[in-house]
Amino acid sequence: MALKVSSFLYFAIFAKNGRRFSCSKLGPGYSSPLDAFKNGPREGLLYVVCVQPDQTKEDYLATIDVDPNSPTYSQVIHRTYTGSTGNEIHHSGWNVCSSCHDNPELERNFLILPSLHSCNVFVIDVGTDPRKPKLHKVIDGSEMKSFNCSFPHTIHCLASGEIMISTMGDKNENGKGDFILIDSKTLEVTGTWTKGEKIAKFGYDFWYQPYHDVMVSSEWGSPKHFKTGLHNKDIPNPERYGRSLNVYKWSTHELEQVIDLGSEGCAPLEIRFLHDPKSAVGFVGCAVEANVYRIHKLDNGKWNADKVIDIPAVTILKDGVESKINGLMSDILLSLDDKYLYFSCWLHGEVRQYDVTDPKNPKLTGKVHLGGITSSEGVKIVEDKELKEPPKPVILKGKQLLGGPQMLQLSLDGKRLYVTSSLYSPWDKQLFPQMVKEGSWMVKLDVDTVNGGMKLDPDFLVDFGKEPNGPVLAHEMRYPGGDCTSDIWLAEK
Numbered sequence: 001m002a003l004k005v006s007s008f009l010y011f012a013i014f015a016k017n018g019r020r021f022s023c024s025k026l027g028p029g030y031s032s033p034l035d036a037f038k039n040g041p042r043e044g045l046l047y048v049v050c051v052q053p054d055q056t057k058e059d060y061l062a063t064i065d066v067d068p069n070s071p072t073y074s075q076v077i078h079r080t081y082t083g084s085t086g087n088e089i090h091h092s093g094w095n096v097c098s099s100c101h102d103n104p105e106l107e108r109n110f111l112i113l114p115s116l117h118s119c120n121v122f123v124i125d126v127g128t129d130p131r132k133p134k135l136h137k138v139i140d141g142s143e144m145k146s147f148n149c150s151f152p153h154t155i156h157c158l159a160s161g162e163i164m165i166s167t168m169g170d171k172n173e174n175g176k177g178d179f180i181l182i183d184s185k186t187l188e189v190t191g192t193w194t195k196g197e198k199i200a201k202f203g204y205d206f207w208y209q210p211y212h213d214v215m216v217s218s219e220w221g222s223p224k225h226f227k228t229g230l231h232n233k234d235i236p237n238p239e240r241y242g243r244s245l246n247v248y249k250w251s252t253h254e255l256e257q258v259i260d261l262g263s264e265g266c267a268p269l270e271i272r273f274l275h276d277p278k279s280a281v282g283f284v285g286c287a288v289e290a291n292v293y294r295i296h297k298l299d300n301g302k303w304n305a306d307k308v309i310d311i312p313a314v315t316i317l318k319d320g321v322e323s324k325i326n327g328l329m330s331d332i333l334l335s336l337d338d339k340y341l342y343f344s345c346w347l348h349g350e351v352r353q354y355d356v357t358d359p360k361n362p363k364l365t366g367k368v369h370l371g372g373i374t375s376s377e378g379v380k381i382v383e384d385k386e387l388k389e390p391p392k393p394v395i396l397k398g399k400q401l402l403g404g405p406q407m408l409q410l411s412l413d414g415k416r417l418y419v420t421s422s423l424y425s426p427w428d429k430q431l432f433p434q435m436v437k438e439g440s441w442m443v444k445l446d447v448d449t450v451n452g453g454m455k456l457d458p459d460f461l462v463d464f465g466k467e468p469n470g471p472v473l474a475h476e477m478r479y480p481g482g483d484c485t486s487d488i489w490l491a492e493k
Helices: 006-012 035-040 141-145 427-433 432-439
Strands: 045-051 056-066 074-085 112-114 121-125 134-139 150-157 162-169 173-185 189-192 206-211 216-217 244-249 255-258 268-272 281-286 291-297 303-310 315-320 319-326 329-334 338-345 351-353 363-369 377-381 408-410 416-420 441-447 454-463 473-478
Touching: 006 162, 112 150, 112 162, 134 141, 141 150, 150 206, 206 268, 216 268, 244 268, 244 303, 255 303, 268 291, 268 329, 281 329, 291 329, 329 408, 338 408, 363 454, 408 473, 416 473, 427 432, 441 473
Parallel strands: none
Antiparallel strands: 045 056, 045 473, 056 074, 112 121, 121 134, 150 162, 162 173, 173 189, 206 216, 216 244, 244 255, 268 281, 281 291, 291 303, 315 319, 315 377, 329 338, 338 351, 351 363, 408 416, 416 441, 441 454
């Protein structure tokens, strides 16, 4: 049964200055996750963040036509440039979303693009002409740094009408987990979200569940170190890489609990709670060891995490040197009906699908190979505990898929999974230099939502090696109107 967004909860907890809003007209997004799943439109456009590996050129937002009946299907139809260089735009999010569904004064018309390196925040107008977005405003990085924050990452809208962006560093790029607030109407930085004396050691992603009065954030590491590349000596150093989940009391903004995941949970990145707004269960993908942990609430009100998926390392031989390669789990997401969990292992070149109807016991239901180190030239697989034969290079429409699958975005109905290949340009250059030289890619997997399983669509490819200013690195994707990784719903008490 679909859960309704509670206007009472909105008015009681989130309305400002005693203002109330008429509910005669609905606000942005959908009334529930299942409303979006069952009634949401098929995607016709995708907005894709594109990073220029050439630092003298501008990053941009690419608009991709994904309407199969269109003459420009699977093509870049517009580019919205940042107007400056050296930014490293990375993730994106909305000015408002389904958490504001009861507020008819708000409109989802701006896509927010923070940049890791400059800390500039680019506000893109996608409402005036969705096919041709335009740059609306640039919030200078100095504003974020004035609050001793840098390296902005995840964006979520709040039901208060604010935009919240997680940050990973202090103004000097040392590790620090904090959150910047931006007013969604004035688009002005208003301060930081965290209160109290405790500040998280590192930052990355976050997800909030007001029903349980909780927000959980994750950790990558120290920006001044990870921005120089992936270095084996840094990984076991707890001053350089995070391994904890940070649990906040949502109503007071205070850090209450730190869950140490240990070495098996090094670099816990993307957090996804079940979309059911009453759920006390989520998942986090831990990059370095390629493990998934289940996050859940205990009877005493505390939170805990336990490992439920463990992807074994693969032993390879290259240039006469034998080494073990972990998957590097870089993105995870959940279908809107909370049935399937998807994740990518960038180095292994895998996208996996698990049935998580029993969150304690995920069941593998699909796996697709898309490049990765294991199918790179000159690499021989010595041991793979899961595959009998090494994966073959993937050639799609004449292009070999160099690099590996990285960012994921699922259609509202769960039937199409889009995949891009860039993780972060310094790491791309280090681990997949040929992909950087020839440009990244976007592909589509068709999903069996009944029985599970995925297959590569042979007719869909966006080749970012053919861009007008040279090859670029495609990262996160968004649909106009919202998707399964940007919207958070509120529930009735």
